[in-house]
Amino acid sequence: MQLVLVICLIASVLTTGSAQQWTTSIANRACYSVSVNPLSRNVVYVGNVSRTLFRSNDGGTTFEELLVGSGGGPSLITTLVVHPRDTAVVFAGGIAFAGLDRSSDGGQTWTNVLIDPIGARFEVVSSSAIAINPAYPDTMYVMRNNPAYLYRSINAGLTWDSAGAIAGLPSQGRIRALTIAPDRTNVLLAGGRSAYVRRSTDMGKTWAVVINDSGTNDAEIARFVWSPSTPGKVYAVAIIQNTSSGGLHVSTDWGQSWETMRFRDTSLYALEVQATPSGDEIFVGGNLLELYDGSIKGDSIIYRTVNGGTNWQNLGSVPWAENETGNIVSNVWAFAVTYEGRYPEMLMATESGLYRSTFITEVSERSAVRTTQPPTLYAIDNQLVLDTWQGAQGAFRVDVTSLTGSTLYSIECASGQQRVPLPLLSTGCYIVRAIGTNESVSSVVMLGN
Numbered sequence: 530m531q532l533v534l535v536i537c538l539i540a541s542v543l544t545t546g547s548a549q550q551w552t553t554s555i556a557n558r559a560c561y562s563v564s565v566n567p568l569s570r571n572v573v574y575v576g577n578v579s580r581t582l583f584r585s586n587d588g589g590t591t592f593e594e595l596l597v598g599s600g601g602g603p604s605l606i607t608t609l610v611v612h613p614r615d616t617a618v619v620f621a622g623g624i625a626f627a628g629l630d631r632s633s634d635g636g637q638t639w640t641n642v643l644i645d646p647i648g649a650r651f652e653v654v655s656s657s658a659i660a661i662n663p664a665y666p667d668t669m670y671v672m673r674n675n676p677a678y679l680y681r682s683i684n685a686g687l688t689w690d691s692a693g694a695i696a697g698l699p700s701q702g703r704i705r706a707l708t709i710a711p712d713r714t715n716v717l718l719a720g721g722r723s724a725y726v727r728r729s730t731d732m733g734k735t736w737a738v739v740i741n742d743s744g745t746n747d748a749e750i751a752r753f754v755w756s757p758s759t760p761g762k763v764y765a766v767a768i769i770q771n772t773s774s775g776g777l778h779v780s781t782d783w784g785q786s787w788e789t790m791r792f793r794d795t796s797l798y799a800l801e802v803q804a805t806p807s808g809d810e811i812f813v814g815g816n817l818l819e820l821y822d823g824s825i826k827g828d829s830i831i832y833r834t835v836n837g838g839t840n841w842q843n844l845g846s847v848p849w850a851e852n853e854t855g856n857i858v859s860n861v862w863a864f865a866v867t868y869e870g871r872y873p874e875m876l877m878a879t880e881s882g883l884y885r886s887t888f889i890t891e892v893s894e895r896s897a898v899r900t901t902q903p904p905t906l907y908a909i910d911n912q913l914v915l916d917t918w919q920g921a922q923g924a925f926r927v928d929v930t931s932l933t934g935s936t937l938y939s940i941e942c943a944s945g946q947q948r949v950p951l952p953l954l955s956t957g958c959y960i961v962r963a964i965g966t967n968e969s970v971s972s973v974v975m976l977g978n
Contacts, residue, residue: 550846554589554876555883559852561623562656563878564609565865566616569908569974573867573876574619574636575883576606578853582621584636586958588867589876589885597621597630598639607862610659614666615685617960622653629653629671631686635958637932643671643680643689656863657706657752664714670733672719675703679719679733692733695719708753710783712760718784720750720765725774728784739784748774751797751816757804764790766797766813769825777813777838790838796827801864801875805890808837812844812875814861829859831877835890844888849881857881908974913949915942915963926964934960 555575560583562576575583575592580600583592597606607623619636622629628644628651645651652674653659662668667685670692672678681692695704704721717729719736725748726739749768756762761783769775776792777800792813799814815830831844849859858880865876866889875889908914913927927949929937937959942949961974 550844550888551848551877551884551886553848553850553882554885555583555592557850557852558583558882559605559854559858559880560878560883561605561607561862561880562609563863563865563876563883564611564619564656565867565876566611567613568616570867572616572635573865574609574611575878576609576621576623578603578605580604580606582606582609582636583883588869588874589883590869595636597632597636598641608653608656608658610656610661612666612685613661613663618685620659620686624652624654626653627651629686629689634932634960642686654703655705655751657708658704660707660709660717662709662714663711670707670709670717672704672707674705674721677704677719677721679707681733693735695727695736703749706750706753706765708755708763710761710763711755713783716783718753718763720753720767722749725750725767726765726784726787739787752800754800754802756802756809758809764800764802764811766800768796768798768816768818768827775825775827777811779838791841792830792832794826795830796825797830798827799861799863799877801866803866803873803890803892805835805892807835810835810890811838812864814864814877814879816860816862818860827860831861833888842888844886847877847879847881847884849879852881911951911954913947913951913961913974915947915949928962928964929954930960930962932958932960 558577560575560577564574566572571586571588573585573589577583579602580597582595582597584595585592604625605623606621608621610620612618617633617635619632620629629642630639631642632639653671654674658672660670667683669682669686671680677695677698679692680689682689704719706720708718710716715730715732717733719727727736728739729736751766751768753763753765762781763784765778767775775796777790777797778787779790780787796815796817797813798816801812803810811834813832815827817825817827829845832841833844834841849857851857860880861877863878866873867876873889873891875886877884926939926941928939959974
């Protein structure tokens with residue numbers, strides 16, 4: 530098995546003063562998605578317009594521009610997902626995309642891996658529309674927006690097969706969000722317009738309606754996030770057009786039943802949850818998509834709770850600015866957690882730019898970036914820190930190559946946790962691959978003096 534990693538309180542709603550809560554990381558460029566390497570959070574990807582992608586190797590301090598395929602056109606990169614183990618593998622898609630594109634070198638080059646066979650419109654409109662099996666990360670699911678077809682890959686997104694459809698949806702019954710329960714991996718949840726939540730217990734072969742608010746068909750689930758601290762608990766945010774069924778919702782029984790948690794009259798799109806010693810810390814961000822008549826709350830709405838929703842802090846103090854279209858649009862599209870040294874920071878993708886904030890609870894970086902898969906590989910200065918898979922026997926080899934595939938050097942290492950010094954290299958990104966007896970770990974790392 531190949532494994533790749535890219536390293537490079539007083540009132541119900543608390544208000545804040547005039548102190549600046551967010552600083553600009555990408556200015557005057559619309560940002561529709563943000564994704565962070567889950568095993569080394571200094572590598573950040575941000576989706577822009579016209580197939581433009583920003584990548585940072587220093588936690589969002591500086592960025593380089595890349596293209597997803599050929600640039601140009603009206604496309605919005607609203608979908609960006611990094612594979613949780615093969616983290617040099619990145620997926621991109623979105624509005625006005627033809628299916629799903631895949632990179633195996635940290636965004637340098639791209640291949641279209643999922644497309645309609647007869648050339649019909651095929652949009653994977655949200656990062657939330659990709660679900661990865663946490664027990665077997667090479668098994669992935671993608672939900673097409675409309676019609677609501679489910680596709681499955683068992684080889685980390687190289688090839689895909691149709692896995693079925695959500696039947697019984699009206700013509701406007703698009704699906705925007707998909708998720709797999711981390712501890713009951715036969716359970717899939719899907720959400721979208723006119724189908725508030727659909728639930729499958731057979732990996733997408735059949736679906737049951739959990740909630741179908743027939744009088745609120747303009748509500749649309751935008752994202753699911755499972756609680757990292759409570760089994761069976763999952764959060765969802767909903768966007769609205771002309772109803773009052775949006776806001777933040779929660780289920781405590783693996784998605785079988787739901788209740789409104791907060792902000793039902795608000796159109797919410799972005800959601801991030803992290804575990805802290807005192808429970809779930811939740812961030813929500815508002816988005817009106819293309820509705821700006823002032824009748825519904827959503828744009829510029831940003832709230833945070835550090836105690837599971839009992840109290841909320843308003844984080845709406847943002848230096849909103851014009852984007853490349855000359856407009857100031859305060860829609861929030863996504864959150865992601867990165868690190869400045871050992872301290873976490875929250876990144877926020879909006880149509881005014883990418884912002885960062887230190888209004889986030891500090892937790893252990895190493896515990897925060899570990900996953901259910903034992904192998905990890907990350908960089909500290911010019912050393913690789915490799916914690917090999919459980920049960921590994923014997924030696925393994927570490928290869929360092931350029932992003933274009935040229936081998937620079939190899940070294941033999943013993944199993945277990947290792948610190949591998951690397952030769953002096955010019956500053957930049959390199960692919961590092963640790964090859965064991967039965968599997969390997971790879972990473973794109975930022976190295977050099």
